[in-house]
Amino acid sequence: MAKIIKLDDKSVEFLEKIMELSGEAITLCDQCGTCSAGCPFVVEMDLNPSEIMRNVMLGQQDVMESKTMWICASCFTCTVRCPRMLDVSKVSEALRQVKLREAIDFINMDEISEEEAKKLPSIALVGAFRKFTR
Numbered sequence: 001m002a003k004i005i006k007l008d009d010k011s012v013e014f015l016e017k018i019m020e021l022s023g024e025a026i027t028l029c030d031q032c033g034t035c036s037a038g039c040p041f042v043v044e045m046d047l048n049p050s051e052i053m054r055n056v057m058l059g060q061q062d063v064m065e066s067k068t069m070w071i072c073a074s075c076f077t078c079t080v081r082c083p084r085m086l087d088v089s090k091v092s093e094a095l096r097q098v099k100l101r102e103a104i105d106f107i108n109m110d111e112i113s114e115e116e117a118k119k120l121p122s123i124a125l126v127g128a129f130r131k132f133t134r
């Protein structure tokens with residue numbers, strides 16, 4: 001027997017925010033799992049792509065603590081295979097935007113020694129600052 005799940009206001013607000021930022025009709029996801037099956041980075045993720053879609057669909061804000069959004073490489077493998085033409089990478093990007101707006105810095109330039117800064121490829125530093133700082 002089908003079960004009706006009712007979302008509270010905060011969950012609806014979260015779902016609508018991610019749908020607006022991503023531009024994806026997340027509620028169309030039918031949980032087929034094709035995205036998870038084809039994702040080349042799924043073994044590194046704590047929630048696989050279809051779980052991310054499910055959690056967002058249910059307005060579960062603890063999805064923000066998942067590391068999956070940072071692992072997603074926007075390779076679009078899931079996007080081209082999704083029978084609903086959903087783009088999970090855009091959902092990951094929307095989650096990252098929300099997280100970055102919390103303005104919590106995870107990298108302090110002062111803690112990176114001059115020696116380390118010289119060794120690190122500049123693109124890695126730029127990418128890390130983009131992802132891990134406000």
Ligand code: SF4
Pocket residue numbers: 028029030031032033034035036049050053078081082083084085086088
């Ligand atoms: S492939 Fe598309 S429809 Fe299937 S679970 Fe992933 S996002 Fe949802």
Ligand code: SF4
Pocket residue numbers: 035038039040041042049071072073074075076077078079088089092
């Ligand atoms: S876009 Fe992200 S979620 Fe989709 S297959 Fe690539 S790494 Fe996985």
